[in-house]
Structures are given as C-alpha cells and as structure tokens.
Amino acid sequence: MKTGYYGNWGGAFVPEILHETFRQLNAFFTEAQADPAFWRQYVDLMGSYSCRPTPLTFAENLTRRYGGARIYIKREDLNHTGAHKANNVMGQGLLVRRMGKTRVIAETGAGQHGVATATMAAKFGFECTIYMGEEDVQRQRPNVFWMEKLGATVVPVTSGSRTLKDAINEAFRDWVANMDSTHYVMGTVCGPHPFPTMVAWFQKIIGDEVRGQIMAAHGRLPARVYACVGGGSNAMGIFQGFIDDPGVELVGVEAGGKGLDTGQHATRLATLPAGAPTATPGVAQGYKTMFLQDDDGQMLDTHSVAAGLDYIGVSPMLADLCERGLVRCTAATDTEVMEALQLTMASEGIIPALESAHAFVQAFKEAGELPPDQAIIINQSGRGDKDIFTIAHAFNDPSWKEFIRSKGEEYTP
Numbered sequence: 001m002k003t004g005y006y007g008n009w010g011g012a013f014v015p016e017i018l019h020e021t022f023r024q025l026n027a028f029f030t031e032a033q034a035d036p037a038f039w040r041q042y043v044d045l046m047g048s049y050s051c052r053p054t055p056l057t058f059a060e061n062l063t064r065r066y067g068g069a070r071i072y073i074k075r076e077d078l079n080h081t082g083a084h085k086a087n088n089v090m091g092q093g094l095l096v097r098r099m100g101k102t103r104v105i106a107e108t109g110a111g112q113h114g115v116a117t118a119t120m121a122a123k124f125g126f127e128c129t130i131y132m133g134e135e136d137v138q139r140q141r142p143n144v145f146w147m148e149k150l151g152a153t154v155v156p157v158t159s160g161s162r163t164l165k166d167a168i169n170e171a172f173r174d175w176v177a178n179m180d181s182t183h184y185v186m187g188t189v190c191g192p193h194p195f196p197t198m199v200a201w202f203q204k205i206i207g208d209e210v211r212g213q214i215m216a217a218h219g220r221l222p223a224r225v226y227a228c229v230g231g232g233s234n235a236m237g238i239f240q241g242f243i244d245d246p247g248v249e250l251v252g253v254e255a256g257g258k259g260l261d262t263g264q265h266a267t268r269l270a271t272l273p274a275g276a277p278t279a280t281p282g283v284a285q286g287y288k289t290m291f292l293q294d295d296d297g298q299m300l301d302t303h304s305v306a307a308g309l310d311y312i313g314v315s316p317m318l319a320d321l322c323e324r325g326l327v328r329c330t331a332a333t334d335t336e337v338m339e340a341l342q343l344t345m346a347s348e349g350i351i352p353a354l355e356s357a358h359a360f361v362q363a364f365k366e367a368g369e370l371p372p373d374q375a376i377i378i379n380q381s382g383r384g385d386k387d388i389f390t391i392a393h394a395f396n397d398p399s400w401k402e403f404i405r406s407k408g409e410e411y412t413p
C-alpha cells in the first residue's frame, strides 16, 4: 500500500514547498510514536491537566427506559475545555516542543478547536494565530473572546464565502510563509498524511481507557460502540479500543441535518435515500476522501444543528473502515438530536454537546433490540454548555426569546 493511504483514501497532496516540512513532521512523529517515554509523558500531562482517565458512567435510568442492553457513557465532556479535542491538541503541543518550534496556527469553524489550541499554546508558551472565517467570527463571539483572552491572535478571513474552507486556505498560506518556526495544529483525523495517523494516535487514549473500564464494570466487551462523526476524531479514538474485536460492532453517526432527502445535512458515508445527491470521491484540502461536492468538484453547503459536524469531508480512515464493513455508518436528524438531548438531560442529569447527541440518538434506537446481559457504550465527545443559545432556540423557550432579544442578539427559532 502507498504510504499515507488507508485503503483507497488519504494521501498527502501538499504544495512542493511544504514537502520538507511534512518530511520533518513525519520523522519527529514516527520517532515519538516509537518512544514509550513520550506516550507516558502525554498520559501524565492529560492526567494532571485534563482530568484523565475520564469516567465511564452507567446510565441506569436510560437503561431501564429502553429495557435492553446496559447503556454506558464515556465522559469525554469532562476533559479540560469540555471535549475530546484536548487530547489531540495537548499531544501535538508536546510534539511541537520536541520539534523545537515556537509558534502554532490553526483554523476553526465553530471555534472549539481554536479555544483548545489557544489553551495549549498558553500552557506551552507558544505564539498562536487562529484563522476563522469572518462569518464564523460573528457567529461564535464567546469563543473568539476566550481565544483572545488566552493570548491568541484571531484573524478573520474575508475572502470567498468567509467560512471554514477560506480559513483553511489562509492557514496554509501562513504555514508556507513561516514553516521553520510554525506548526499547523490539525483539529481532526483529516488533512494530508501524517495528520490522520497522528491525531488518531493521540485520540486512542479514549479507546485504551474505555476497554479496561468496560471490562471492570461489565466483565465482558460491549456489543456496540457509538460515536458521532464530524471529521472523525472522537470516533477513531474510541473505536481503536475495539477495532480487532469482531464481536464489537462500531457505529458512526453523521449529521442528518434537516433530513437525508433534503440536501441540508453533512452525511458523507451513511447511505442516502435513492435519488438524493450523495458524497463522491474527491481530492481537496490535501487529501482524498468522500466529499459533498457537485459534478464540477465545487463543495456543497452542508447543514447541521451541531456546528462541529458541519463539514464537507470526512476522515479517510473512516471512509476505508466503512468501505470494508468494519464500521457501520448512520445519520441522525436535528429533530432526533433535540429529543435525545432532552431525554438525556432529564433522565441522567448529563448535558451532551449537540454533536455527541447524534450518537445518543442511534444508541437509543437500538438499545432495546439487545438482551440485558449485553452492554453498549456511547462516546460523549463533549459537553453541551456551549450550545445554550442553539438549544434554547430549538426548544423555542419563551423566556429565552426575551433574554436573547434584550442582549441585542437575533432570535432565530
């Protein structure tokens, strides 16, 4: 197999000028991966800075409600900055220090990866620049505020559609101009090789932990493991704990948005109804995967109530695992997500992020099919506090309508 490919997917389509930078990154990463002291240093850092190991919670009220498999929740929401993103950025931070670089850059759509990267940069003493589409800067003001307070420079990108893909172009331009001092912190298991391999390696800390935790709690492996899929990093993180166990079914849940037949979704791997435009193979942003694009290769508009799942591409690793039948890909709609969120809050006192709630939807649909001596695990990738405005809008809460207006914000149910 060609290096940097996962079956038919992946690769490293990067400009000539960055070849040496990628060669160097690959060399440092390969060396770190082979050094058990590096992994120990990473695990220690995550323990003292990000509450690892995160707990595995038995959801007893939800289990009783569905009357089937025992439902367990892996609590990535309890990481520092509120999601699994901390695993990846802190790992890359250690690698940047090992490479002797002093500056990090990143691009961010919803802002969560920007906040995580700015946090890491503050902790390690790196300079930090975050590229963000001007539209997104407007939409994600609280995250921009925190990035700046954490010491990062936030650059609003005014070219093109002024959203994520324009921010990605700007970040690459910066990297080309500053490659000696600067590392590009990729936020998920996408982009050119070695980024998918590297991000998946750091995120495997989730799978390593949860395998031992479920054995201790339940005495055997789970029947199924559910994770939401944006770029695919939390899914790859937990799936790696069970990838060699044929008895464990791995289920990825994409954003079904307003419905799989509406064209307003971010479903790239799950099967769409006959006749609906589906994702097709393509090369963009430095790698080959399934993209939501038109016949001319122009990227389509995607939609999800969860900003973190609203992305045109998907991990080449997951494209491969789905193609080989090792991961089952499904989708959940915005409406289903709101119902699952409401139910989880009221039954367990846990507020999942809108992204994570996609995994809950699919688990709830299937828990009753399995016998009570089986267990399933839902990866709760993050906490929902960040989604307060979106959730209030969706539930059409009248007290919020007034509050939001009184703050001069637009109310858009």
Ligand SMILES: *Cc1c(COP(=O)(O)O)cnc(C)c1O
Pocket: 083, 084, 085, 112, 187, 188, 189, 228, 229, 230, 231, 232, 233, 234, 235, 308, 309, 353, 355, 356, 381, 382, 383
């Ligand atoms: C960013 C984010 C995601 C999507 O990213 P993946 O790479 O698919 O994991 C999912 N959940 C939360 C809470 C996020 O912040």
